[in-house]
Amino acid sequence: MADKLQVVNLSHTFEGESSENVLDGLSLNVADGEFVTLIGPSGSGKSTIFNIIGGLIEPESGDIYIDGKRANGTRGNISYLPQQDSLLPWRTVEDNVVLVQEINGSVDRGAARKLLERAGLAGYESARPDTLSGGMRQRVAFIRALLSPQDLMLLDEPFGALDELTRLDMQDWLLGMWEADRRSVLFITHSIEEALYLSDRILILSDKPARIIREITVPFKRPRQHDITLDDEFARLKREIYGLLKAGFRND
Known part of the structure; x- marks a missing residue:
C-alpha cells in the first residue's frame, strides 16, 4: 500500500x-x-x-x-477537523457544509444533502448551528471536511x-x-x-x-x-x- x-x-x-x-x-x-x-x-x-x-x-x-x-x-x-467545530453561526447547516466547496469554486449541494442524510441530519439543512447538540455540530463539521477534495x-x-x-x-x-x-x-x-x-x-x-x-x-x-x-x-x-x-x- x-x-x-x-x-x-x-x-x-x-x-x-x-x-x-x-x-x-x-x-x-x-x-x-x-x-x-x-x-x-x-x-x-x-x-x-x-x-x-x-x-x-x-x-x-x-x-x-x-x-x-x-x-x-x-x-x-x-482536510482538517479541530476539537471545536468552528461552524459559522450565521450560516445554515447546509451552507456550513458546502463552505469548503465554495472556496474551491465548485459547490455540489446534492452531495452535501446525501452526506447529511447519511449522518442522520436530514431535516436540519436549514437549521443554525446554535440549535444543534455538540455531537450534531461535530457531524456537520466532519461532513464539511469530507466534502473537501483532499x-x-x-x-x-x-x-x-x-x-x-x-x-x-x-x-x-x-x-x-x-x-x-x-x-x-x-x-x-x-x-x-x-x-x-x-x-x-x-x-x-x-x-x-x-x-x-x-x-x-x-x-x-x-x-x-x-x-x-x-x-x-x-x-x-x-x-x-x-x-x-x-x-x-x-x-x-
Missing part, C-alpha cells in the same frame, strides 16, 4: 525569550486508506506536527511528503469536548462514515480506548522534544463494535500504553 503521508526526520524549535525544542527527528507515515492515531502527553508537540503538515509552519529541518511530493510550507493538501484528513481531538455517551456514539458514527469513504486519517486523542477502538496503528509520542517511541499495530478486525473493549487483548494493549504514559514517555 502506497503512503499518502510521509514525515521524515522532522525537528523544530520555537524561538522566544527561551528556545523550546518541540520536535526531534520525528518520522511517521500514513498509508492510503489507513487510520493512524498519535497519542502523547499534553504539550508534546502534536498540534505542531499538524501545523507543519498543513503548511502553517515551516519546520526547522526535515520533510513532509504528501502523495510522494514534498509539501513543506504548502497549504491546501489536507484525501488526507487530520482530526485533532474532534470528540474531546463531548460528554462520554455522546463521544462513544460519535466514535461509532465516525467509523461508519470512514468505512464508506476510507480516506487516510491522522488522528490526535488523549484517550487510550478511543485510539485502540478507531485505529489501524497507534504512534506513541515522547514528551518534548517529541519523537515516536513506540508503534502499535491494532489487531482487531473491521468493522468494529464496542464489545472489543472487553477483549483480553484490548485490555493488555491498554495497560501497555498506559504504562508508557505513566512512565512519562522518557526513553533516553
Whole structure:
C-alpha cells in the first residue's frame, strides 16, 4: 500500500525569550486508506506536527511528503477537523457544509444533502448551528471536511469536548462514515480506548522534544463494535500504553 503521508526526520524549535525544542527527528507515515492515531502527553508537540503538515509552519529541518511530493510550507493538501467545530453561526447547516466547496469554486449541494442524510441530519439543512447538540455540530463539521477534495484528513481531538455517551456514539458514527469513504486519517486523542477502538496503528509520542517511541499495530478486525473493549487483548494493549504514559514517555 502506497503512503499518502510521509514525515521524515522532522525537528523544530520555537524561538522566544527561551528556545523550546518541540520536535526531534520525528518520522511517521500514513498509508492510503489507513487510520493512524498519535497519542502523547499534553504539550508534546502534536498540534505542531499538524501545523507543519498543513503548511502553517515551516519546520526547522526535515520533510513532509504528501502523495510522494514534498509539501513543506504548502497549504491546501489536507482536510482538517479541530476539537471545536468552528461552524459559522450565521450560516445554515447546509451552507456550513458546502463552505469548503465554495472556496474551491465548485459547490455540489446534492452531495452535501446525501452526506447529511447519511449522518442522520436530514431535516436540519436549514437549521443554525446554535440549535444543534455538540455531537450534531461535530457531524456537520466532519461532513464539511469530507466534502473537501483532499484525501488526507487530520482530526485533532474532534470528540474531546463531548460528554462520554455522546463521544462513544460519535466514535461509532465516525467509523461508519470512514468505512464508506476510507480516506487516510491522522488522528490526535488523549484517550487510550478511543485510539485502540478507531485505529489501524497507534504512534506513541515522547514528551518534548517529541519523537515516536513506540508503534502499535491494532489487531482487531473491521468493522468494529464496542464489545472489543472487553477483549483480553484490548485490555493488555491498554495497560501497555498506559504504562508508557505513566512512565512519562522518557526513553533516553
